[in-house]
Amino acid sequence: MTxxxxxxxxxxxxxxxxxxxxxxxxxxxxxxxxxxxxxxxxLSGAVAALEDTLGVTxxxxxxxxxxxxxxxxxxxxxxxxxxxxxxxxMAEAEAVRAPFTGALRLGVIPTVAPYLLxxxxxxxxxxxxxxDLQVHEEQTANLLEGLTGGRLDLLLLAVPLGVPGVVxxxxxxxxxxxxxxxxxxxxxxxxxxxxxxxxxxxxxxxxGHCLRDQALDICREAGRADAPVTTxxxxxxxxxxxxxxxLGVTxxPRTAVRVETTxxxxxxxxYFTEPAPTRRIALAMRTGAARRAEYQELAAxxxxxxxxxxxxxxxxxxxxxxxxx
Numbered sequence: 001m002t003x004x005x006x007x008x009x010x011x012x013x014x015x016x017x018x019x020x021x022x023x024x025x026x027x028x029x030x031x032x033x034x035x036x037x038x039x040x041x042x043l044s045g046a047v048a049a050l051e052d053t054l055g056v057t058x059x060x061x062x063x064x065x066x067x068x069x070x071x072x073x074x075x076x077x078x079x080x081x082x083x084x085x086x087x088x089x090m091a092e093a094e095a096v097r098a099p100f101t102g103a104l105r106l107g108v109i110p111t112v113a114p115y116l117l118x119x120x121x122x123x124x125x126x127x128x129x130x131x132d133l134q135v136h137e138e139q140t141a142n143l144l145e146g147l148t149g150g151r152l153d154l155l156l157l158a159v160p161l162g163v164p165g166v167v168x169x170x171x172x173x174x175x176x177x178x179x180x181x182x183x184x185x186x187x188x189x190x191x192x193x194x195x196x197x198x199x200x201x202x203x204x205x206x207x208g209h210c211l212r213d214q215a216l217d218i219c220r221e222a223g224r225a226d227a228p229v230t231t232x233x234x235x236x237x238x239x240x241x242x243x244x245x246x247l248g249v250t251x252x253p254r255t256a257v258r259v260e261t262t263x264x265x266x267x268x269x270x271y272f273t274e275p276a277p278t279r280r281i282a283l284a285m286r287t288g289a290a291r292r293a294e295y296q297e298l299a300a301x302x303x304x305x306x307x308x309x310x311x312x313x314x315x316x317x318x319x320x321x322x323x324x325x
Contacts, residue, residue: 006252009053010053011072012050012054013046013049013054013176013206014086015046016046016047016049016050016053017039017050017079017082017083018036018046018083019032019036019042019043019046019050019181020047020050020058020075020076020079021076021083022036022038022043022081022302023033023043023059023066024046024068024072024079024080024134025307026074027046027065027066027067027201028065028070028180029043029066031291036155037195038221039226043291044112050112051320052244052300053250054075056069056075056077057069057071057072058071058075058076058300059072060072078138078161085089088290091153091290091291092290097167098130099291099294100128100130100131101130101131101132101296102131102132102316103132103134103153104131104132104133104134104153104154104291105136105146105151105152105154106120106133106134106136106154106155106156106170107136107137107138107142107147107154107155107156107157108135108137108138108139108143108150108155108157109137109138109139109140109154109156109157109158109208109209109210109211109255110139110209110235111158111205111209111210111211111236111256112136112138112156112157112158112234112255112281114192114256114259115253115255115256116156116281116306117135117254117261118303119302119306119309120133120156120302120305121133121175123301123302125229125307127301128269128298130157130293135314136152139209140157140158140161140209140210142207143155143157143162144166145307147284147285147286148165148166149164149167150248153289153291154283154284154285154295155283155284155285155299156281156282156283156284157210157281157282157284158210158211158214158279158281158282159280159281159282159284160280160312161284165286165287166229166284166285166286166287167285167286167289168173168283168284169282169283169284169285169296169299170281170282170283170314171201171281171282171283171297171299171302171303171306171313171314172278172280172281172303172306172309172313172314173278173279173280173311173313173314174253174255174279174281174309174310174311174312175252175253175272175276175277175278175310176194176215176218176252176253176270176272176276176277176279177213177253177254177257177269177270177272177276178192178249178250178251178269178270178272179240179243179248179249179250179251179252179261179267179268179269180243180267180268180269180270181244181245181246181249181256181266181267182266182267182268183246183250186200186249186270187268187270188268188269188270188286189270189271189323190270191269191271191272191273192273193272193273194218194222194268194272194273195222195223197218197219197222197223197224198207198222198223198224199299200248200249201221201247201248201249202215202248202249202250202251203232203233203239203243203247203248203249203250204216204232204233204239204244205232205233205234205235205236206232206233206234206238211236211253211279212232214279215250215251218229218251218277219237221277223239226246229287234255236260237260238258240261240263240265240267241262242251243245243267244264244267244318245266245268252269253278253279254255254309254310254311255309255310255311257269257310267283268284270303280314281311283295283298283299283302
């Protein structure tokens with residue numbers, strides 16, 4: 001029997017790969033050590049041991065910063081892939097051992113979190129008491145980066161996403177309404193035509209919020225060529241208060257209306273003629289996720305729990321995210 005030279009070599013440990021991957025990401029020993037909960041000397045020693053095991057120089061160390069060597073650039077990709085596969089293996093084992101136990105890292109966009117999380121948290125508490133739900137509120141781009149990179153397990157956000165390798169589990173569609181000051185001519189009206197958006201002073205969220213992009217898309221569909229960007233806000237609560245102060249009008253998803261408009265008596269809610277502009281909310285998971293069956297069951301349970309809200313609950317069936325918007 002012939003034994004190759006490769007099989008005779010020492011194998012790198014997961015701790016060494018994790019240390020190197022952290023340094024490759026942060027390019028800073030102190031930050032990398034803090035990120036993975038390791039002391040700086042231990043991390044430095046692990047990376048040096050990995051270099052010795054592999055027989056290559058992975059890092060170029062200077063007094064000011066850390067750089068990846070050409071070999072380090074190539075092997076950092078491999079190290080990350082190995083760690084992701086190990087994580088998937090552990091998740092698979094956990095899912096097989098006991099469904100709906102352990103940690104579930106859920107990412108939620110800010111224009112969904114305040115309005116749906118009470119239902120989500122109540123459902124998890126009542127039906128899945130052994131599930132350690134960890135919630136992370138971030139904008140869509142950060143959530144997708146966290147999902148595809150393994151930092152997050154499941155997302156609750158507006159779709160379509162247009163990201164390969166991500167599967168959407170649609171939950172519901174909801175209409176947008178027009179929120180105005182008391183003295184606005186469209187305040188409290190029903191049957192508002194979309195074309196009315198062409199002339200309105202529409203207030204929007206800041207760049208990076210998917211709800212901002214959806215509002216702009218609705219304006220373009222209504223025939224508005226310019227982008228109304230006179231005043232913006234970081235969150236829907238501030239946006240609605242700006243409307244109450246008479247600075248303009250805004251679009252709100254129906255799930256946000258009760259929470260946001262009851263804070264001021266200076267607001268009216270108008271409804272568009274059918275079909276009203278809408279958005280779709282879904283759970284999103286990685287293609288081939290180890291806990292796919294759990295996420296599908298959770299989506300089905302959520303659809304039922306969300307029925308009391310002013311939304312149109314969708315049927316089951318997961319689908320890959322389309323490759324474009």
